[in-house]
Amino acid sequence: xxxxxxxxxxxxxxxxxxxxxxxxxxxxxxxxxxxxxxxxxxxxxxxxxxxxxxxxxxxxxxxxxxxxxxxxxxxxxxxxxxxxxxxxxxxxxxxxxxxxxxxxxxxxxxxxxxxxxxxxxxxxxxxxxxxxxxxxxxxxxxxxxxxxxxxxxxxxxxxxxxxxxxxxxxxxxxxxxxxxxxxxxxxxxxxxxxxxxxxxxxxxxxxxxxxxxxxx
Amino acid sequence: xxxxxxxxxxxxxxxxxxxxxxxxxxxxxxxxxxxxxxxxxxxxxxxxxxxxxxxxxxxxxxxxxxxxxxxxxxxxxxxxxxxxxxxxxxxxxxxxxxxxxxxxxxxxxxxxxxxxxxxxxxxxxxxxxxxxxxxxxxxxxxxxxxxxxxxxxxxxxxxxxxxxxxxxxxxxxxxxxxxxxxxxxxxxxxxxxxxxxxxxxxxxxxxxxxxxxxxx
Amino acid sequence: xxxxxxxxxxxxxxxxxxxxxxxxxxxxxxxxxxxxxxxxxxxxxxxxxxxxxxxxxxxxxxxxxxxxxxxxxxxxxxxxxxxxxxxxxxxxxxxxxxxxxxxxxxxxxxxxxxxxxxxxxxxxxxxxxxxxxxxxxxxxxxxxxxxxxxxxxxxxxxxxxxxxxxxxxxxxxxxxxxxxxxxxxxxxxxxxxxxxxxxxxxxxxxxxxxxxxxxx
Amino acid sequence: xxxxxxxxxxxxxxxxxxxxxxxxxxxxxxxxxxxxxxxxxxxxxxxxxxxxxxxxxxxxxxxxxxxxxxxxxxxxxxxxxxxxxxxxxxxxxxxxxxxxxxxxxxxxxxxxxxxxxxxxxxxxxxxxxxxxxxxxxxxxxxxxxxxxxxxxxxxxxxxxxxxxxxxxxxxxxxxxxxxxxxxxxxxxxxxxxxxxxxxxxxxxxxxxxxxxxxxx
Numbered sequence: 027x028x029x030x031x032x033x034x035x036x037x038x039x040x041x042x043x044x045x046x047x048x049x050x051x052x053x054x055x056x057x058x059x060x061x062x063x064x065x066x067x068x069x070x071x072x073x074x075x076x077x078x079x080x081x082x083x084x085x086x087x088x089x090x091x092x093x094x095x096x097x098x099x100x101x102x103x104x105x106x107x108x109x110x111x112x113x114x115x116x117x118x119x120x121x122x123x124x125x126x127x128x129x130x131x132x133x134x135x136x137x138x139x140x141x142x143x144x145x146x147x148x149x150x151x152x153x154x155x156x157x158x159x160x161x162x163x164x165x166x167x168x169x170x171x172x173x174x175x176x177x178x179x180x181x182x183x184x185x186x187x188x189x190x191x192x193x194x195x196x197x198x199x200x201x202x203x204x205x206x207x208x209x210x211x212x213x214x215x216x217x218x219x220x221x222x223x224x225x226x227x228x229x230x231x232x233x234x235x236x237x238x239x240x241x242x
Numbered sequence: 243x244x245x246x247x248x249x250x251x252x253x254x255x256x257x258x259x260x261x262x263x264x265x266x267x268x269x270x271x272x273x274x275x276x277x278x279x280x281x282x283x284x285x286x287x288x289x290x291x292x293x294x295x296x297x298x299x300x301x302x303x304x305x306x307x308x309x310x311x312x313x314x315x316x317x318x319x320x321x322x323x324x325x326x327x328x329x330x331x332x333x334x335x336x337x338x339x340x341x342x343x344x345x346x347x348x349x350x351x352x353x354x355x356x357x358x359x360x361x362x363x364x365x366x367x368x369x370x371x372x373x374x375x376x377x378x379x380x381x382x383x384x385x386x387x388x389x390x391x392x393x394x395x396x397x398x399x400x401x402x403x404x405x406x407x408x409x410x411x412x413x414x415x416x417x418x419x420x421x422x423x424x425x426x427x428x429x430x431x432x433x434x435x436x437x438x439x440x441x442x443x444x445x446x447x448x449x450x451x452x453x454x455x456x457x458x
Numbered sequence: 459x460x461x462x463x464x465x466x467x468x469x470x471x472x473x474x475x476x477x478x479x480x481x482x483x484x485x486x487x488x489x490x491x492x493x494x495x496x497x498x499x500x501x502x503x504x505x506x507x508x509x510x511x512x513x514x515x516x517x518x519x520x521x522x523x524x525x526x527x528x529x530x531x532x533x534x535x536x537x538x539x540x541x542x543x544x545x546x547x548x549x550x551x552x553x554x555x556x557x558x559x560x561x562x563x564x565x566x567x568x569x570x571x572x573x574x575x576x577x578x579x580x581x582x583x584x585x586x587x588x589x590x591x592x593x594x595x596x597x598x599x600x601x602x603x604x605x606x607x608x609x610x611x612x613x614x615x616x617x618x619x620x621x622x623x624x625x626x627x628x629x630x631x632x633x634x635x636x637x638x639x640x641x642x643x644x645x646x647x648x649x650x651x652x653x654x655x656x657x658x659x660x661x662x663x664x665x666x667x668x669x670x671x672x673x674x
Numbered sequence: 675x676x677x678x679x680x681x682x683x684x685x686x687x688x689x690x691x692x693x694x695x696x697x698x699x700x701x702x703x704x705x706x707x708x709x710x711x712x713x714x715x716x717x718x719x720x721x722x723x724x725x726x727x728x729x730x731x732x733x734x735x736x737x738x739x740x741x742x743x744x745x746x747x748x749x750x751x752x753x754x755x756x757x758x759x760x761x762x763x764x765x766x767x768x769x770x771x772x773x774x775x776x777x778x779x780x781x782x783x784x785x786x787x788x789x790x791x792x793x794x795x796x797x798x799x800x801x802x803x804x805x806x807x808x809x810x811x812x813x814x815x816x817x818x819x820x821x822x823x824x825x826x827x828x829x830x831x832x833x834x835x836x837x838x839x840x841x842x843x844x845x846x847x848x849x850x851x852x853x854x855x856x857x858x859x860x861x862x863x864x865x866x867x868x869x870x871x872x873x874x875x876x877x878x879x880x881x882x883x884x885x886x887x888x889x890x
Binding site for chain 4: 532583589635638
């Protein structure tokens with residue numbers, strides 16, 4: 027029997043009528059390599075987003091989980107390296123909640139590193155012509171809430187399951203009403219990138235050995 | 243008999259193996275509205291680029307000319323408002339020439355405004371979901387050389403023909419090896435944008451009356 | 459008898475409580491090289507800004523005129539190469555006027571090039587440690603209105619007087635309430651840059667011969 | 675007896691002839707509030723940077739430690755929220771070492787949060803007219819190496835001492851030879867910002883309760 031991948035994408039938020047994360051996720055093929063792909067849309071709500079992911083993990087029993095969110099302003103697809111135990115919202119979430127400087131899990135560690143091979147994923151996307159870069163901050167909003175919570179759930183209850191998070195830029199059509207310098211990407215390219223990134227994650231138990239880090 | 247559009251795109255330059263301008267131009271449909279579309283690839287060479295455009299104008303006898311070039315670093319498709327009588331190259335062109343602070347046409351006016359409805363073109367692209375913005379500088383490299391020369395040729399010898407220039411961002415696949423913040427756009431979206439921009443140019447003898455200007 | 463320089467700076471606009479252009483201008487020394495410096499604050503109003511500059515030209519009878527404005531979002535001090543015969547305002551000016559796609563001078567040429575040595579000015583600023591770059595668009599707002607009008611006045615009535623325009627970034631203190639990526643510069647560094655740029659303008663009747671142009 | 679602050683700044687690296695971090699640190703006053711300030715320059719070398727900081731902590735026995743580094747490309751002064759147990763160098767350090775995907779402390783936790791009131795520090799800098807923003811990534815180079823190591827040392831051996839890290843932009847004079855869009859800041863403004871940030875750290879045992887987080 028083949029492996030199983032769970033991929034989640036967020037609903038629209040912040041006044042936008044679409045979320046490129048979910049648009050890209052739902053265009054993924056139903057199988058990648060030897061694995062079947064289950065796609066789930068989750069709410070942009072602190073606490074409820076992570077719960078929806080956790081519920082899907084229990085139901086699907088995946089080998090690999092990737093949650094996808096939008097990072098408006100970034101120019102590339104960015105697998106996230108680390109989730110932090112901290113919620114601090116500049117704008118309210120879709121339920122109107124706005125946590126300030128709160129812990130996500132009381133007594134949880136300050137951070138978890140993704141257990142996906144982020145460098146191999148970036149390399150695979152670049153080879154496929156999709157601009158990609160490892161990111162070292164998933165922010166402090168619902169995306170990080172979902173990432174940290176997922177990694178906490180996997181670490182404490184499903185240590186054999188690998189998981190991580192990935193941010194996508196604005197979709198091209200979202201950028202029409204944004205400032206002239208705002209980067210964007212077509213949802214087709216995002217979906218193509220996520221597919222090869224997942225394929226790389228399936229075939230790399232360990233990450234590749236290339237320098238992708240920063241110079242500060 | 244229908245109208246005729248001439249569209250040109252540049253060859254690769256600056257060490258790149260493709261030029262998104264020509265890639266987008268050659269994907270244009272062969273008819274737009276009531277007009278047939280002729281597509282010509284031109285060299286990234288001072289003097290020879292403009293000559294290739296001029297030759298195509300003489301052969302095609304178009305009603306409307308749009309030259310397309312790459313402006314790496316921009317995030318949107320940008321119809322140009324003005325070409326200036328000035329060549330100043332930061333890097334050599336594809337023939338190895340690098341003019342510094344030279345006039346393009348001795349005795350020519352300092353500048354020509356595009357005779358295409360740049361605001362209507364931007365509006366049409368935005369409505370089609372393609373990020374677009376009017377630009378007020380076509381630079382001082384071969385793009386501006388072509389733009390100024392075209393407008394000079396049309397003004398002095400074909401005043402009934404309307405013409406202009408349009409810059410596209412890096413193609414998505416070019417950005418894989420560029421810094422993390424470099425914006426890009428899929429060539430398909432560029433081609434789609436140029437097509438609706440040309441349709442808008444056909445249907446607007448006069449430009450639309452909306453504010454697109456700057457605040458400095 | 460020594461030469462005379464006229465330098466103007468704009469009043470605050472767009473909701474800001476200060477304009478770094480005027481703040482920098484009023485900190486200039488009263489003499490630069492052999493020249494005395496007269497400083498005049500002008501309103502951010504289409505038509506009235508240019509009139510204030512013209513009045514000052516008549517009164518001061520300068521050898522050299524530099525008008526200074528703010529280009530929020532730029533990271534460097536940018537002498538402008540060209541002013542265009544076009545006004546198009548994204549926001550109303552300080553008198554509430556918002557011209558759309560209007561000519562500044564009916565029957566005037568499409569553009570005038572600055573008659574100051576912009577490359578020598580940039581070079582002098584860089585040598586003094588002030589980031590600087592030639593700009594090829596002064597926008598379509600009151601700054602360009604002032605620049606084009608000044609160059610038109612000088613060309614038609616005072617051809618022996620050299621003139622131009624220079625944009626400065628946001629001042630450091632303005633950027634505290636702006637997005638994280640907004641560049642800024644200390645007003646002291648702006649003033650220091652403008653002073654050495656004016657010195658270079660005094661000593662260079664002809665511009666220096668270095669490449670500063672674009673690659674698109 | 676008054677309190678003691680230890681502030682460190684890095685030596686130049688990456689081909690630069692100065693490091694604005696140390697330039698700003700050495701301009702700090704010798705007392706801030708009731709505290710004396712000790713300033714130490716440390717090498718941009720994995721392992722040796724952290725050792726130099728640790729040695730200074732043992733010697734000075736400070737109440738509060740702030741390490742300062744350069745993050746070229748940022749536009750604001752950015753107190754760091756979190757250091758991660760990970761070293762990944764895009765370029766070699768000043769000793770020629772280039773760790774790839776290595777742990778800083780074997781068996782150490784994935785991350786430590788700064789124990790300085792980063793929001794209060796940002797607020798104080800903004801009120802003083804210095805652009806500032808909380809950052810959620812200190813990168814993966816020597817800056818993060820120093821930050822993580824400092825917080826590990828303090829957590830395991832000096833839990834009563836508070837500590838953190840702060841990044842500064844390029845200095846104004848560094849940006850003269852960098853691309854046109856590169857932001858920078860005067861070293862005087864950095865020093866002024868760091869001084870008021872330290873004053874805020876002295877007076878805020880707990881951080882202030884304002885939203886500074888992200889929206890992704």
